[in-house]
Amino acid sequence: MISQLIEKIKSTNAPVCAGLDPMLSYIPEHVLLKSYDSFGETLEGAADAIWQFNKEIIDSIWDLIPAVKPQIAMYEQFGIEGLTVYKKTIQYCRRKGLIVIGDAKRGDIGSTSAAYAAGHLGQVQVGSKACRGFDVDMLTVNPYMGTDGVKPFVDVCDAEDKGLFVLVKTSNPSSGEFQDRLIDGRPLYEWVADKVVEWGAQSMDGAYSNVGAVVGATYPEMSKILRKQMPDTYFLVPGYGAQGGTAEDLKYCFNQDGLGAIVNSSRGIIAAYKQEKYKSFGPENFGQASRQSVLDMVADINNVL
């Protein structure tokens, strides 16, 4: 899988991932009202608005980027109706040839992680038939439970040629509370990084492993160290733009070959029309504003590589 992602990063010349993390407050009034008109101010109405919003954005940007990262929480908050749109979004993006990274941060004891892995990346056996639940290409995973909570995800990736990004150093302000604490002189996230390398060693797919890492853009000094510590591990880098990470901060996430990282932006892309910079597009043309913001982000990042 990681080799497919790299192919697409090269062909688009864009180490960029669009975070499809819709909040109702990002969705233009005309889209919301139309959905509420059809389905009421209900979970179904909210889900429809999200779907219409996503579809317009995907249609506007799909040819510029290799991958999208829907954050499942933004759908899960609307219950079954929201998750139905999560699935529909995944299917639509895959049909467009986009690689879909499910941002679910799942992780549990072994048998439970196996169920998550089957439902999100793999297949479940029902009688004599194999069925697929959400079927994303790659998934984010939480490492707090240790090896037996992560291994079932790796096994499914190996069987199905899919990929993971395991949380190592997250982009949020309080990520350091536990992740930065020193254990035998090294921060916890470096110990997690060692494990990610170990977990991914048997899952090489070309020059990189199918087991990647989440490394926030907001802590460049740490990315620099992690990049050296995990040369064969692809980084999914959140935190660019709205969360405060700049292109300059990002450059340490990449290897000398210009590969090794894919940078995510969510709000900065999908709610671009709300920014002063893209205001002239108007809410009616929010998709075109998103397209321009992707073009600008790609140029911004390629500028420092």
Added chain:
Amino acid sequence: MISQLIEKIKSTNAPVCAGLDPMLSYIPEHVLLKSYDSFGETLEGAADAIWQFNKEIIDSIWDLIPAVKPQIAMYEQFGIEGLTVYKKTIQYCRRKGLIVIGDAKRGDIGSTSAAYAAGHLGQVQVGSKACRGFDVDMLTVNPYMGTDGVKPFVDVCDAEDKGLFVLVKTSNPSSGEFQDRLIDGRPLYEWVADKVVEWGAQSMDGAYSNVGAVVGATYPEMSKILRKQMPDTYFLVPGYGAQGGTAEDLKYCFNQDGLGAIVNSSRGIIAAYKQEKYKSFGPENFGQASRQSVLDMVADINNVL
């Protein structure tokens, strides 16, 4: 919420929670075949079998226990169809007066955790209406992202009188890989425990906080220390029975007042009819086998308190 849980623990005299974590391999053949007959060997067929299985078990045990803990992964693996049964199970249990602990182990950056909290415990605003997604009473939460990943859950609990169990020391074999590593002479899980106490300090509901902790039954020496460290924190204790924890191991999870912990068993209850001990019930009477296993588990635990 925790005061309601305690009330129900006292009235049932059972500090026990049934883990509704159905795997297809736990479900008797006659239930599976009937569902496959109606819906085919599909996600819908699997979901129907899980629903029929859950319903029979809930009907057989609801009067004996205060709470159930459905593990969302076991439903999520069957995609939308599975999650629809997760929601149906929650609603059915709540109508029976059971407290429902959603075992979802969610946790992310602040805005994302806020979405999870709204969807699982609280409500989402859709236009002028407030809607509810899954609506459990209590939820398990992963602390790896630190305070800003947990705080949104606490806020919803405060607003809605609901509860949390934050992972401190999990029951799985590799939980020690990160959780037991020493930071300034104390294991990581003790530092997490300190934070759980801090996060829950403003959420007292009687003698205990609405912010509880997950403390595995499989590490009794650690429970002893955590019990002293977090006197006002309720423990959700997985790992009894099938995972290897015994009643003797559990006693350290309780305070002197006999309160402070609720012990979960999943496989041991819902797949009881498969055990040698309950084989005489036969697969046709799997609900009655579950009932007997609950009675035995309650007696076993009360014996050491």
